[in-house]
Amino acid sequence: MITLGDYLIVSGILFAIGFAGVMLRRNLIIILMSLELMLNAANLSLVAFSRFRVLPTGLPDYNVQVFVFFIITVAAAEVAVGLAILVALFRARQTTDVKDISSLKF
Amino acid sequence: MPAFLFWIFALLMLIFGAAVVVNRNPVASALSLVVSFIGLAALFMSLDAYFIGIIQVLVYAGAVMVLFLFIIMLLDLRAEERRKISWLTSAGAIAVALALLLQIFYVVGHFKSAQQPFPPLARSTTDDVRNIGLLLFENYNLPFQIIGVLVLVATIGVVLLSRREPR
Amino acid sequence: MLPWYALLLPLASAIAITLFTRRSKALSSFLSIAAVIGSFVCSCLIFSQSGIHIPEFTWIDFGEGFKVPVGFTLDNLSKTMLVLVSGIGSLIHIYSLGYMRDDEGKSRYFAALSLFMFAMLGIVLANNFVMLFIFWELVGFTSYVLIGHWFYRDAAADAAKKAFITTRIGDFGFMLGILMVWMGTDSVVFTQIAQRLWILTSHPAFLTIAALLLFCGAVGKSAQFPLHVWLPDAMEGPTPISALIHAATMVAAGVYMLVRVAFIIQASPTALLIIAWVGTITAVMAALIATQQNDIKRILAYSTLSQLGYMVMAVGLASTEAAIFHLFTHAFFKALLFLAAGSVIVMLHHEQNIWKMGGLSRNLPITFLTFVIGALALIGCPPFSGFFSKDAILALAYERNMPIFVVGLFTAFLTAFYVMRLLVIVFFGKSRSEIARKSGESPLVMTGPLIVLALLATIGGFTFFARNFLALPIEKEVAFLVPALAIAVLILGSGLAIATYRNRTSEPLDFELLRDKFYFDEFYNWLIDCTQELLARICAFFDRWIIDAGVVGGTSSSAWGIGALLRLAQVGNLQAYLFLFGLGIVVLIYFAVFR
Numbered sequence: 001m002i003t004l005g006d007y008l009i010v011s012g013i014l015f016a017i018g019f020a021g022v023m024l025r026r027n028l029i030i031i032l033m034s035l036e037l038m039l040n041a042a043n044l045s046l047v048a049f050s051r052f053r054v055l056p057t058g059l060p061d062y063n064v065q066v067f068v069f070f071i072i073t074v075a076a077a078e079v080a081v082g083l084a085i086l087v088a089l090f091r092a093r094q095t096t097d098v099k100d101i102s103s104l105k106f
Numbered sequence: 107m108p109a110f111l112f113w114i115f116a117l118l119m120l121i122f123g124a125a126v127v128v129n130r131n132p133v134a135s136a137l138s139l140v141v142s143f144i145g146l147a148a149l150f151m152s153l154d155a156y157f158i159g160i161i162q163v164l165v166y167a168g169a170v171m172v173l174f175l176f177i178i179m180l181l182d183l184r185a186e187e188r189r190k191i192s193w194l195t196s197a198g199a200i201a202v203a204l205a206l207l208l209q210i211f212y213v214v215g216h217f218k219s220a221q222q223p224f225p226p227l228a229r230s231t232t233d234d235v236r237n238i239g240l241l242l243f244e245n246y247n248l249p250f251q252i253i254g255v256l257v258l259v260a261t262i263g264v265v266l267l268s269r270r271e272p273r
Numbered sequence: 274m275l276p277w278y279a280l281l282l283p284l285a286s287a288i289a290i291t292l293f294t295r296r297s298k299a300l301s302s303f304l305s306i307a308a309v310i311g312s313f314v315c316s317c318l319i320f321s322q323s324g325i326h327i328p329e330f331t332w333i334d335f336g337e338g339f340k341v342p343v344g345f346t347l348d349n350l351s352k353t354m355l356v357l358v359s360g361i362g363s364l365i366h367i368y369s370l371g372y373m374r375d376d377e378g379k380s381r382y383f384a385a386l387s388l389f390m391f392a393m394l395g396i397v398l399a400n401n402f403v404m405l406f407i408f409w410e411l412v413g414f415t416s417y418v419l420i421g422h423w424f425y426r427d428a429a430a431d432a433a434k435k436a437f438i439t440t441r442i443g444d445f446g447f448m449l450g451i452l453m454v455w456m457g458t459d460s461v462v463f464t465q466i467a468q469r470l471w472i473l474t475s476h477p478a479f480l481t482i483a484a485l486l487l488f489c490g491a492v493g494k495s496a497q498f499p500l501h502v503w504l505p506d507a508m509e510g511p512t513p514i515s516a517l518i519h520a521a522t523m524v525a526a527g528v529y530m531l532v533r534v535a536f537i538i539q540a541s542p543t544a545l546l547i548i549a550w551v552g553t554i555t556a557v558m559a560a561l562i563a564t565q566q567n568d569i570k571r572i573l574a575y576s577t578l579s580q581l582g583y584m585v586m587a588v589g590l591a592s593t594e595a596a597i598f599h600l601f602t603h604a605f606f607k608a609l610l611f612l613a614a615g616s617v618i619v620m621l622h623h624e625q626n627i628w629k630m631g632g633l634s635r636n637l638p639i640t641f642l643t644f645v646i647g648a649l650a651l652i653g654c655p656p657f658s659g660f661f662s663k664d665a666i667l668a669l670a671y672e673r674n675m676p677i678f679v680v681g682l683f684t685a686f687l688t689a690f691y692v693m694r695l696l697v698i699v700f701f702g703k704s705r706s707e708i709a710r711k712s713g714e715s716p717l718v719m720t721g722p723l724i725v726l727a728l729l730a731t732i733g734g735f736t737f738f739a740r741n742f743l744a745l746p747i748e749k750e751v752a753f754l755v756p757a758l759a760i761a762v763l764i765l766g767s768g769l770a771i772a773t774y775r776n777r778t779s780e781p782l783d784f785e786l787l788r789d790k791f792y793f794d795e796f797y798n799w800l801i802d803c804t805q806e807l808l809a810r811i812c813a814f815f816d817r818w819i820i821d822a823g824v825v826g827g828t829s830s831s832a833w834g835i836g837a838l839l840r841l842a843q844v845g846n847l848q849a850y851l852f853l854f855g856l857g858i859v860v861l862i863y864f865a866v867f868r
Binding site for chain 2: 848852855856858859862863866867
């Protein structure tokens with residue numbers, strides 16, 4: 001039987017992969033993609049909990065799924081804006097290497 | 107859902123997730139991400155969250171990844187050359203990620219409810235679109251409207267940010 | 274009401290002159306003289322009556338131990354002092370009319386003089402320490418104003434400052450003494466302290482220290498050693514001021530105060546001994562210095578110092594009657610001497626060097642006569658008043674402390690010497706300068722007071738006079754030996770002086786130590802220099818290194834340093850930030866879950 005714990009562990013592994021990706025890659029687009037991985041890991045664990053908690057009516061707790069809906073929407077908006085910024089940055093610096101964007105260094 | 111399907115889709119998701127991080131070609135990374143999302147959507151389905159699963163495919167795999175690919179094409183990014191990896195940096199990053207992972211394992215392992223199977227539902231197929239819709243428009247109407255405004259703002263922001271400076 | 278009139282008339286005159294009559298010199302002098310004569314009349318009335326109602330009201334009242342009244346003492350001593358102070362004050366006011374005739378600041382002078390009279394009468398009438406101290410300080414202030422009357426002269430301004438500061442040092446000790454007595458007996462009123470004296474006598478060390486601190490006030494105000502340095506310099510003021518303040522009244526205030534608190538001082542034999550020796554040292558030191566001075570007023574100033582030393586010596590020998598007796602007679606003949614000297618100075622157009630005078634017995638006869646009377650009284654020649662009072666003190670010393678008697682006798686010898694020296698050089702022989710040859714007698718307004726004072730100096734010592742008018746208990750008949758020794762010493766000193774200085778045109782003796790006043794001024798200057806220098810260096814060091822560099826510089830440097838340290842974390846590398854972020858989360862979860 002698949003238990004809640006399995007879902008949570010899978011979600012955790014996905015999150016760790018995404019985190020490592022953000023820390024290790026230098027290309028900004030890959031970093032943004034790893035960020036999406038982390039968000040989706042969180043979504044997975046939320047949905048697992050939503051299925052696990054069954055209300056007396058016999059239905060899963062849909063409040064959590066509404067929350068996941070909002071997360072997906074906001075993530076999409078954030079990706080759009082983030083990519084727009086990336087485009088503007090690329091036009092200014094002609095590079096997407098994150099090491100070159102360090103003018104806030106002291 | 108039979109256990110083996112769960113494991114297949116879980117492994118699919120994880121392996122292609124790792125592929126996103128490891129690949130040098132950004133297009134390959136993007137496509138791996140798409141496959142990973144599909145695996146995730148399957149997992150959502152296995153949890154009886156059909157609406158969320160479809161939304162995942164429609165929005166993420168359909169819109170967001172397309173956007174990513176467009177940008178990659180627009181910026182004409184090449185594959186990265188092999189470069190010298192500072193072992194210290196990678197070791198540090200992997201160490202932190204592993205530490206986080208170990209902590210999650212520990213917590214989940216001691217979480218008593220995590221060992222129990224999922225409770226059964228009243229009906230085998232649930233009308234979750236209707237239920238989620240009702241919740242969304244009755245209880246969470248205000249956040250819904252605000253999300254609408256947020257998306258509008260994001261649109262305007264994107265248009266503004268990606269404008270070329272007038273010469 | 275009479276005591277109030279006596280006290281407040283001069284104050285009213287001072288206020289009126291300051292506010293209203295500054296421009297009219299004649300009106301100011303008239304007001305001032307009227308006020309002081311009114312005060313004198315009231316004092317005589319108070320003296321002749323007995324059983325006058327003594328007004329008193331409470332000024333500060335914070336409970337049992339902190340009650341300060343404003344009240345008067347009207348015992349025999351204060352009544353007689355009232356008459357003395359206002360009487361001599363009146364004479365000097367009249368004399369000032371002539372002396373300050375051509376002066377620019379006449380209104381200012383008379384206003385300050387009236388204020389001084391108010392303050393001095395306040396000291397005489399005060400019945401508690403706080404009131405005494407307030408008037409004490411006021412007297413010091415008016416003395417400063419009057420010494421520096423010709424303030425555009427550097428010497429006068431410096432002398433005024435020196436007087437004020439030196440007496441201030443004494444006053445500080447005085448204040449400490451008052452506080453100690455207050456602390457011990459919970460009261461400031463003299464009569465109450467006398468009743469509660471047993472509290473103090475049960476702690477002899479405390480009592481001795483308090484008595485000595487109270488004596489500090491007298492050391493400052495009455496110019497005893499070592500705070501005597503201001504009195505000779507105070508001669509920069511006008512001569513009437515020197516007569517009034519620095520001969521007859523203010524410097525006597527110290528002795529008066531000692532007599533008032535005699536019951537405290539006499540309870541401590543150690544304090545008495547120290548006081549007696551301080552007086553003796555002052556007397557002999559001043560007499561030694563006077564033998565070598567060439568300014569007529571300076572000689573008289575040192576003579577004042579010497580006689581004050583005698584008075585303090587008497588207090589230290591536990592006889593307030595002898596001290597007060599000498600105070601009275603000294604007031605008469607010293608004021609007389611100063612006024613006569615003033616007469617000489619004015620008639621010689623402000624020449625003060627005795628070697629430029631000479632033969633003035635022919636030119637200024639009345640002045641000469643009165644001066645001689647004063648001089649004879651000073652050296653203690655019978656039958657003048659000075660003989661009786663000085664004799665009383667010497668007799669006391671002979672009975673109670675032989676070393677002091679010997680020194681006192683030697684001082685009497687020196688007194689005779691320098692007074693005769695002064696007399697011979699100024700009034701006898703040939704005139705040594707044009708001015709001396711052409712001088713004439715002073716106007717009546719100046720010689721009048723001289724004659725009155727000469728009269729008082731002559732008859733002041735007789736027992737019937739003293740007992741009736743001074744209303745003091747006088748010593749029993751003195752032994753035969755002491756007067757004989759005193760007269761012998763007198764003749765010796767006078768003879769030596771006449772022999773040495775007859776028909777001379779310049780100073781034959783040369784004792785540098787004496788002429789330079791034992792180098793006290795130089796020593797004090799050096800001391801103040803050193804202390805100020807040291808203090809200034811310490812303050813500069815503190816300011817430059819501890820405040821500027823340490824606190825201010827330290828704060829800014831440490832802020833800068835911490836900033837520099839923290840700045841190292843801003844590497845600008847996004848992934849480094851994320852790494853630290855993740856590390857923080859791991860640590861946080863560790864502390865939240867695993868502990």
